[in-house]
Amino acid sequence: MKLLLDIGNTSVNWAMEEGGQFTIDGAFRYDKNNFDHNLEDNLSFLQKPTHILVANVAGNKVFASLEVWVKQQWQRECWQPSVSEKFNQLKNSYNNTQEMGIDRWLAMIAAWEKHQTTLCIVGCGTAMTIDSIDSRGHHLGGYIIPGIELMQQALIRKTECINVPTNKHASIDYGQNTQAAINNGAFFAATAMIDSAVMHLSDKSEALPKCIVFGGMAELISPLLKDQFEYEPNLVLCGLLIVYKAC
Numbered sequence: 001m002k003l004l005l006d007i008g009n010t011s012v013n014w015a016m017e018e019g020g021q022f023t024i025d026g027a028f029r030y031d032k033n034n035f036d037h038n039l040e041d042n043l044s045f046l047q048k049p050t051h052i053l054v055a056n057v058a059g060n061k062v063f064a065s066l067e068v069w070v071k072q073q074w075q076r077e078c079w080q081p082s083v084s085e086k087f088n089q090l091k092n093s094y095n096n097t098q099e100m101g102i103d104r105w106l107a108m109i110a111a112w113e114k115h116q117t118t119l120c121i122v123g124c125g126t127a128m129t130i131d132s133i134d135s136r137g138h139h140l141g142g143y144i145i146p147g148i149e150l151m152q153q154a155l156i157r158k159t160e161c162i163n164v165p166t167n168k169h170a171s172i173d174y175g176q177n178t179q180a181a182i183n184n185g186a187f188f189a190a191t192a193m194i195d196s197a198v199m200h201l202s203d204k205s206e207a208l209p210k211c212i213v214f215g216g217m218a219e220l221i222s223p224l225l226k227d228q229f230e231y232e233p234n235l236v237l238c239g240l241l242i243v244y245k246a247c
Helices: 032-043 060-074 102-115 148-157 178-205 218-224 235-246
Strands: 002-007 011-018 021-029 051-056 119-124 127-133 139-146 210-214
Touching (some): 011 032, 032 060, 102 119, 102 235, 119 178, 127 178, 148 178, 210 235
Parallel strands (some): 002 051, 119 210
Antiparallel strands (some): 011 021
């Protein structure tokens, strides 16, 4: 039984896999300065895995803490992949592949291996990522913008007269007070960006792409989008497993 970990900038998405199926999964937010305690609180109840596969964009300090905790808890090593120029038919557009977050690459691998058609893949986390793939499996490139919470928090931190609590009420209606205007403005900006990216890819490919959304805010954003998006919460973990099996 394998333990798969997708360590993002603010949260960890995890699953136990056996026989090609995720038998149990979950997610938790973490503090980089207390990562070992967060692991203990959220993962120590799991039975000892045979392998531990990791997709990490949180940096070396977090990965080092993970390695120490895993050795103490289960006497196991951690395996992590790197971004490559291609995977089967899928070709990366980046000249320097190490500039790309591993979560984006694994999400693209999982989506392409499953659908093998024109794709618009949106990750809704601390940052929002949008990646486009054509029908030949060529990654055309992508966009990275602040996620919903980051947009809200940046606005509040950088303005003198705005001091309201943020929330996650998914709406693009006109805000009729400051709190609603900030909340809905962030959702409006995010959804408008995604809708435009789908339209741009549709124009280039002359067909509506398969649209996939994943990440912590995905369920909130997807109902607001013009085009139908398929929600795949464990997309990065699926890509992680695919790459591991191909090694």
